[in-house]
Amino acid sequence: MRPMRVLRVTIFALSICQLAVVAVAGQEWVVDVSAGSSEYEAVAGEVGSANAIVGLRRDAPTWLSFSAGVPLDSAGVPWASAGAGGRWSRLLGRAELGVAAMALGFGYRVSELETTGGGATLVGLPFVSFGRANARVELRTGVMHHTAFFDDERTSRTVQESGIDAALAIGHGASLGAEGRLVLASEGTYPYAGVSIQFARGPISAWARGGRWVAGTLDDGGWGLGGRVSLPARLSLRVAYERVPEDPLYWNGSRKAWTVGVSRSLGRRASLDAALPPPDxxxxxxxxxxxxxxxxxxxxxxxxxxxxxxxxxxxxxxxxxxxxxxxxxxxxxxxxxxxxxxxxxxxxxxxxxxxxxxxxxxxxxxxxx
CATH class of the missing domain: 2.60.40.10 (Immunoglobulins)
Structure with missing residues (x-):
């Protein structure tokens, strides 16, 4: 990477971090600094896989996120995104009824062409979940919409998605998962099946997953590996590498993606001398x-x-x-x-x-x- 590009990336990261610290004083937020791909598929399919990324998020059941990136190679473009979402539910006996929703917008600019692009994704998925002992099953069905534009060209697409997720805790910090999806679009039907495993013990967690679209017009598989280590001073280190299959909502092609990043929890810490009851x-x-x-x-x-x-x-x-x-x-x-x-x-x-x-x-x- 050229020296001027290194300098630009460094100034970009430091400036955003300084703004983030000011913006979140007194709140519980997280700043992410990473290299690699955007975690949002709608963004990642448009802007390349080698970026210097700075993000600010409230990562909770109701979440907010802001992120921006600059390319680390000549194939990418600078971009920014913002989103919000969450799960809202009510327990009815052993069943949980609710809805999962998300809204995400992004934009980018191709300097050589003096042209901008961007888009927005909206998701609304009502669900019902059942849990017993160490197992959980969730059923969902709803609508996903994606709009994208580049210069004067604009495309929009709406699909219906139904799915089932199952999780089983197998002890010693490990759990197994299985997923089935069925995407209904105007031109056809796209079924998907996948499996995953997660492990967490103390400061270390890891995951692996794999799955495949099995439609006649979309026969494409994907897989991924990743992990995270919690460090002192509210820091954590995360790594991931995966092959992302084509998605019938975006039709943005399959790709390889990688991420190496550091996260830092922010917000005002209460005084250790504050008059609080003893914690449990x-x-x-x-x-x-x-x-x-x-x-x-x-x-x-x-x-x-x-x-x-x-x-x-x-x-x-x-x-x-x-x-x-x-x-x-x-x-x-x-x-x-x-x-x-x-x-x-x-x-x-x-x-x-x-x-x-x-x-x-x-x-x-x-x-x-």
């Missing part, structure tokens, strides 16, 4: 923190997620009638919540430290001294 955690002499949840307060195998896991659920382990998860955390104040096996979030009444999450719910407060 145990700090071991080794510096690890064990989060616990009595087994009689939840049906099935729960997970825990918080800003110290980038809000990615970590399965808990059952020991002597108590669900536990161990983390190595730096001193400070963190927010967290629990996840039932059916996919719904909850915070037991026994958690005395709690705070409004800013979206109508509550998070627990974890103090590490």
């Amino acid at each position: 955690v145990f700090q071991a002499p080794s510096g690890s923190v064990v989060m616990s949840l009595p087994a009689n307060e939840v049906a099935g195998a729960p997970s825990v997620a918080g800003d110290f896991t980038q809000w990615e659920p970590v399965p808990m382990q059952l020991r002597d009638g108590v669900w536990e998860a161990s983390f190595r955390l730096s001193p400070g104040v963190y927010h967290y919540s629990f996840l039932r096996v059916d996919g719904s979030w909850f915070l037991p009444e026994s958690v005395r430290n709690r705070v409004d999450d800013g979206f109508g719910g509550v998070n627990g407060v974890l103090v590490v001294r």
Whole structure:
């Protein structure tokens, strides 16, 4: 990469990070700095796979995200994107009824042609989820829409998607998943089947997945591998490499994608001397923190997620009638919540430290001294 391009990328990253720190004071957000592909397929299919990317996100059940990238090679273009989404649901006995929705917009510019492009994706998927013991099954059906433009050309596409997801916790921090999709478009029907495995133990998590479209006009497979390591000072390192198959919503072709990045949780930390009730955690002499949840307060195998896991659920382990998860955390104040096996979030009444999450719910407060 040429020296001027290196300088431009460095200035870009430092400037965005400084703006992010100012913007999120007093809130719980995450800044991502990475190299590779955008995580959003609508964006990644348009702008190339080698980018320097800076992003700001609120990664929670109701999420917001902002990201921008500059190319690391001559094949890419500068771009920016913003999105919001989440899951809203209600429990009815053992069933959870709700809707998952997302809106994402992006834009880019081809300097050589003095032309701009961009687009927007809208997703609305009502779902019903059932959980029992260490298993969960979710059924969904809804509509996805994508609009893209380049210069004076514009295309729009709407498809109906139905699907089923199944997850099974197999112990020792591992879980298996299976996915089926059926995309109905005006020109045809596109079925998809895939499997995955996830593992989380302490500060380390890893995943692998594979799947294939099996339509006569779309016979294309994909796979991926990735992992994350939580580091001190609210940092985490993540890597991923995958082959992304063509998607009938975007028709943007299959591609290889890679990502290497560092994330940093932001926001004002409460003073360690603040008058807070003692947190329901145990700090071991080794510096690890064990989060616990009595087994009689939840049906099935729960997970825990918080800003110290980038809000990615970590399965808990059952020991002597108590669900536990161990983390190595730096001193400070963190927010967290629990996840039932059916996919719904909850915070037991026994958690005395709690705070409004800013979206109508509550998070627990974890103090590490």
